[in-house]
Amino acid sequence: MKGIVLDDRALLMVESDTVATALDDLERGTELSVAAVGSDRDRVTLTEDIAFGHKFAIERIDAGDPVEKYGERIGSASRPIEPGEWVHTHNCESDRGRGDRTAEGANA
Amino acid sequence: MSEFAGYRRDDGRIGVRNRVAVIPISVAASTIAERIAAEAGAGVTSTPHQMGTEQPAAARAQTERVLTGIGRNPNVGAALVVYLGTEVADVDGIADGIADVGTPVETLSIRSAGGARDTVSAGVSIADELSDEIASARRETADASELIFAVECGGSDATSGIASNPAVGNACDRLIDDGGTACFSETPEFIGAEHVLAERCADEETRRRLLERVDRREAIADMMGVDLRESQPSPGNKEGGLTTIEEKSLGAISKGGTSPIRGIVDYGEPLPVGGGLVLMDTPGYDVESVVGKVAGGAQIAAFTTGRGSTTGNPIAPVIKVTGNARTWDRMANNMDVNASTILDGEPIDSVGERIYETLLSVADGRPTEAERRGMEEFAINEIQPRELEALGEPV
Structure with a gap:
């Protein structure tokens, strides 16, 4: 597997990524070591349950800042995201194919 | 060197299967094509789809290209093209395009054959003949x-x-x-x-x-x-x-x-x-x-x-x-x-x-x-009106 495995339970695709993928159903309160990667902290504690295949933040991401996986931008934070928080459509949005934004702009 | 054994076609290309393809030109011939393939049995497959008898020019050209390409695929040893008779698509052009690579091809019009029942029975006979024709193909090293x-x-x-x-x-x-x-x-x-x-x-x-x-x-x-x-x-x-x-x-x-x-x-x-x-x-x-x-x-x-x-x-x-x-x-x-x-x-x-x-x-x-499991899903992309507009094509 490409990437960096965190305590056998999560995967960071590229060291600079700001989100990791759960390799199992992980429970709230689970602590994972991120000392070996580019995070600004040693450990991340999950603040909610993270289902297999879903993502959590390994550092704070401010609203509007890029969310990074595969060493690439996969979208923007639509509100501030704390370390250990689930990252999905409720707090991360695509920047592409957004005809709705164009339509809003046209109506403004 | 990595090798396998496949079916060498007349034009030199190699197939990995040796099928008779029953290809409907439009949705109007799709069910009949399926019935022909089902009754003709092993080695005969159909490619039913939802394209109508009329389509805007650019969409029709794409359908014709896909149907021709399917018939030309080297896995197809022989093809039977089935159509209602009212399709705007160029049936002869599709059949000729398939024949160009040396693949035996027959066409069958539902209207000329006398309706659904007669078309199925005629289609099964043709599919049987085509199956016999390609049965002698043997796998060779490729x-x-x-x-x-x-x-x-x-x-x-x-x-x-x-x-x-x-x-x-x-x-x-x-x-x-x-x-x-x-x-x-x-x-x-x-x-x-x-x-x-x-x-x-x-x-x-x-x-x-x-x-x-x-x-x-x-x-x-x-x-x-x-x-x-x-x-x-x-x-x-x-x-x-x-x-x-x-x-x-x-x-x-x-x-x-x-x-x-x-x-x-x-x-x-x-x-x-x-x-x-x-x-x-x-x-x-x-x-x-x-x-x-x-x-x-x-x-x-x-x-x-x-x-x-x-x-x-x-x-x-x-x-x-x-x-x-x-x-x-x-x-x-x-x-x-x-x-x-x-x-x-x-x-x-x-x-x-x-x-x-x-x-x-x-x-x-x-x-x-x-x-x-007999999973044989087939669908052709139809260029949608808004895509035609984006391409500057008539809708």
Whole structure:
């Protein structure tokens, strides 16, 4: 597997990524070591349950800042995201194919 | 050198199956084509689809190209073209296009044959004759460089980008090292990853065309005030952990491997033999996308799925690869290769080698799970009015 495995339970695709993928159903309160990667902290504690295949933040991401996986931008934070928080459509949005934004702009 | 045994066609190309294809020209002939194939039995397959008897010119041209390409696929030993008799599509042109590669082809008009019942019985007789005609074909040694390998993903989840897609990509790299062609498609799933693909284009012209195609797909959404987030990623993808189209795309493109991109062709356009990695500009609907590549000449396909897709194809064997251990356990009778071992530490290279070995053994005649279950999904992409508008074509 490409990437960096965190305590056998999560995967960071590229060291600079700001989100990791759960390799199992992980429970709230689970602590994972991120000392070996580019995070600004040693450990991340999950603040909610993270289902297999879903993502959590390994550092704070401010609203509007890029969310990074595969060493690439996969979208923007639509509100501030704390370390250990689930990252999905409720707090991360695509920047592409957004005809709705164009339509809003046209109506403004 | 990697070899398999396939069916050498008159024009030198190699098939991995020896089928009689019953090809309807329109939806009006689709049910009858299915009945003919069902009654004619083993080795006879049909390609039912929903295209109407009339279509705008650009859409019709695409349908004609796909139907011709399906008949020309080297897995097709002989073809029977069935039509109602009112289709605007050029039936003779399609039959001639198939015959041009030396494939025996017959045509059957439902109106001339005297309606549905008589057409089915006449069609079964013709299919039997065509089966007899191609029954003498024997497998002979062929080189992996003669394979065109279609790769597809559907029902993606987070394991697709981590396990099954990189493993299939490794198999693509192996085939290309052996001189073959690999092709992946679904332009909407290049969105957000096109800069990565653009860097890998072998020349400036390919790079320019790739970016133009991605822009066009995104512009259609933009023009219509459509929010792509509603359809991409799909609800199932989201349940599987994929959040945005960018994330889905970055995971999807790894199924093509790491070779330079030699070109990009239109939906259903012929793919080159010995062409390295080539992209096809297709919509994001997996069944239509597979059909586009099979119409382009792909003899064999691999299809990665995290959540568990079951689809096959009537012309090309489809190898199912999953990176999700639960899907492998639950849907073993639809899956051919388990790539979830990557999550337990098996190197991508080792799973890639297993997929490449599976590719060669399936090319050699081993049936895939989809073939065993009779999964033969077929659909042709119809260019939609808003796409025709974007292309400046009459609607």
